[in-house]
Amino acid sequence: DDDLFPVSIQLKWYHQFQFAGYYAAMDKGYFRDAGLDVTLHEGGPHIHVSERVLSGKADFGIATSGLLSVRSRGQPVVAVAAIFQQSPFILITRDDPDIHSPADLVGKTIMVEPYSHELFTYFHHQGVDIDDINMIEHSGSPFDIFSGDIVGMTAYTTTDPYKLDKAGEDYRVFNPKDAGIDYYGDTLFTTEEFAHQHNDKVVALRKALIKGWRYALRNQEEIITLIRNDYNAAIEPDLLDFEAKRVAQLLIPGLMEIGHMNPARWQKIAEGFRSASLLQDDVDVEAFMFQADEPKNWRWLIYTLLVTALVTLVVTVALILLYNLNRKLKIENRRRVALEKKLTQQAVTDFGTGVLNRRGFLEVMEYELRRADRQGTTLSLLAFDLDHFKVINDTYGHAAGDQALTIVASTCRDTVRGIDTTGRMGGEEFMIALPDTDIEGARTLAQRFLEKLRDTPIVLADGRRFSVTASIGIICRKADEDAEHMMKRVDLAMYQAKEQGRNCISVAA
Ligand SMILES: Nc1nc2c(ncn2[C@@H]2O[C@H](COP(=O)(O)OP(=O)(O)OP(=O)(O)O)[C@@H](O)[C@H]2O)c(=O)[nH]1
Known part of the structure; x- marks a missing residue:
């Protein structure tokens, strides 16, 4: 459709329920109704989402809270919607007798996906210097931690435990949330330039996406079938079922408005990063958060004009009334003085x-x-x-x-x-x-x-x-x-x- 505005979104992992809202918005025509022709690009452990968006290969991307660190390096990324109000990010290790805490990973090798700032903050919080741990690129397969040198990996609560449980593997989970590290998870973002030039498109996309997520959460079975038919035939229905239930919890849909972002919470996340020396420069959180300008400003302008006009009218009417009253009083006074003069003259x-x-x-x-x-x-x-x-x-x-x-x-x-x-x-x-x-x-x-x-x-x-x-x-x-x-x-x-x-x-x- 030639009238639609083309938009591409870079996902951060393989097609799975993690992106259910995007598939629903596509399938239900919410993007199309918003005037958008959306293309989804599959991600994976080797895809650096922010690099793809900043280089113009995609208009939007999905990132962890690590996006703040990208911004602190002077790269103009703008957060549009925090889809996961809580992060699914965890650290999974072998169930070895010598691994009881993050500190036990010193000198060992783990697989780490891009933008694992949450993990780095966690290590810092536990008093572990990340330079003392050998970190290699994530392979994408959770089973790689059971052979060779690799003893642990970054993982998502929404999928990896299911896979390992099903294979009968023993493993340990280290969750940053247990240390009070509570960050936003998957967050939709774009560039400052795109947000400025196509502000209305960003607003439209966000609205359609939120509608898509609402639909996906209410119709999980339908979206699971959709994912298997249209995006990833190899993925097991039971895994998708497990993931759907976990993902639904991360959106906190009953309590939070989907996509909601609180500047104070972003500020707190930035402070966590700063304490772990993960920020290059301070981040202006207000500028980092996308601001929709058009409709709000117009309404404000019209409102201001109306109020100004009304006040001017009231003041003008009051002044006219006051002027007339004053004039009448003056005339009355002049008459009274003349009458008094006349009466006085008559008396003498x-x-x-x-x-x-x-x-x-x-x-x-x-x-x-x-x-x-x-x-x-x-x-x-x-x-x-x-x-x-x-x-x-x-x-x-x-x-x-x-x-x-x-x-x-x-x-x-x-x-x-x-x-x-x-x-x-x-x-x-x-x-x-x-x-x-x-x-x-x-x-x-x-x-x-x-x-x-x-x-x-x-x-x-x-x-x-x-x-x-x-x-x-x-x-x-x-x-x-x-x-x-x-x-x-x-x-x-x-x-x-x-x-x-x-x-x-x-x-x-
Ligand atoms: N037409 C007119 N007559 C007045 C007025 N005031 C007084 N008179 C009259 O003036 C007359 C005054 O009379 P008198 O006081 O007797 O004095 P006179 O006739 O002027 O005589 P002498 O004063 O003695 O020269 C009276 O008939 C009064 O009625 C007035 O305002 N108009």
């Missing part, structure tokens, strides 16, 4: 004429007195009352009287200076506060006001016209005189002007 202003009312005028008087004291200046006060106003009301009507009062007030405003203040004391009586003004200045102003009144006729809507006159009293403040006293005195002066015949000015003594 005479509605009809627009000059200050009695209350407002008294406040100004107090203020002017304080200022006069502070600045050492004089203060004069003028009071005027319109003459015969009752007659005006009676003759022209009350509205005409009101009109006359308004005109008089504006005439007054036109006559005085900017610093002078006019107030209506009630009825048709007014007062004018004259800061920094002596009695002569007050008299001049009063004279000018009377002239202006005479020259300003009141013209009614029906064309009738009349003019008004006023009686004026003026005083100048005596030393330390208060407002009340000044107003009493100026009132007296004004009554004097009435008595003197009206439309005239009277100066208080």
